[in-house]
Amino acid sequence: MKTFGMLVVGVVLGAILTGVASWTMMPGMMINESASPLGLEETVEKIKQNALAKGWVVASVAPLDQSVKKHGGGDLPPVRLINLCQANHAFNILQQDQNKKISVFMPCTIAVYQKTDGKAYISSMNAGLLGKMFGGRVAEVMTDVSADQQGFIAFAN
Numbered sequence: 001m002k003t004f005g006m007l008v009v010g011v012v013l014g015a016i017l018t019g020v021a022s023w024t025m026m027p028g029m030m031i032n033e034s035a036s037p038l039g040l041e042e043t044v045e046k047i048k049q050n051a052l053a054k055g056w057v058v059a060s061v062a063p064l065d066q067s068v069k070k071h072g073g074g075d076l077p078p079v080r081l082i083n084l085c086q087a088n089h090a091f092n093i094l095q096q097d098q099n100k101k102i103s104v105f106m107p108c109t110i111a112v113y114q115k116t117d118g119k120a121y122i123s124s125m126n127a128g129l130l131g132k133m134f135g136g137r138v139a140e141v142m143t144d145v146s147a148d149q150q151g152f153i154a155f156a157n
Contacts, residue, residue: 029126029129030125031123031124031125031126032123032124032126033121033122033123034121034123034156034157035122036119036121036122036155036156037155038120038155038156039120040078040112040113040114040120042120043112043120043122043156044080044082047082047110047112047122047152047153048061048082050151050153050154050155051082051084051148051152054086054148054151054152055086056084056085056148056152057084057085057086058082058083058084059083059084059085059107060081060082060083061080061081061082061083062080062083063078063079064076064079064080064081064111065077065078065079077113077114077116078113078114079112079114080111080112080113081110082109082110082111082112083107083108083109084107084108084109084110084152085106085107086108086145086148089141089144089145090106092137092140092141093137093141096137099134099136099137099138102138105125105130108124108125108127108145108149109124109125110122110123110124110152110153111123111124122153122156124153126146127142127143127145127149128143128145128146130142131145
């Protein structure tokens with residue numbers, strides 16, 4: 001009986017430690033960041049060109065820093081949100097009712113921003129990992145989305 005109790009305690013402690021490790025590692029796994037060898041505006045243009053070359057639509061480039069300031073926030077270094085869409089990927093996810101909730105992640109956004117070191121950085125959501133969390137059709141499509149996104153920013157890796 002003592003061995004069984006130790007087994008239960010071990011399983012519970014293992015589950016807790018796994019949960020804590022997952023919780024602390026999740027932010028680093030969900031968002032990719034890399035320094036760009038280019039300036040901020042050149043980085044934005046390079047990503048736009050790469051996306052267009054792969055058949056994606058550049059829906060907008062939003063100057064988040066300017067919006068923050070306009071609406072009462074302070075001065076920030078430049079932050080640009082590049083909103084990208086690929087109609088076939090969106091359709092393949094959204095055609096099923098159970099997947100419509102994924103629209104909260106659409107369009108795909110890549111951020112380009114300047115840190116206090118003066119360098120431009122790129123961040124994007126780990127679309128492949130996100131897809132795996134949902135499984136099924138979402139996982140299939142997001143695997144392709146992830147590959148495309150990595151291609152858009154490959155110049156910075």
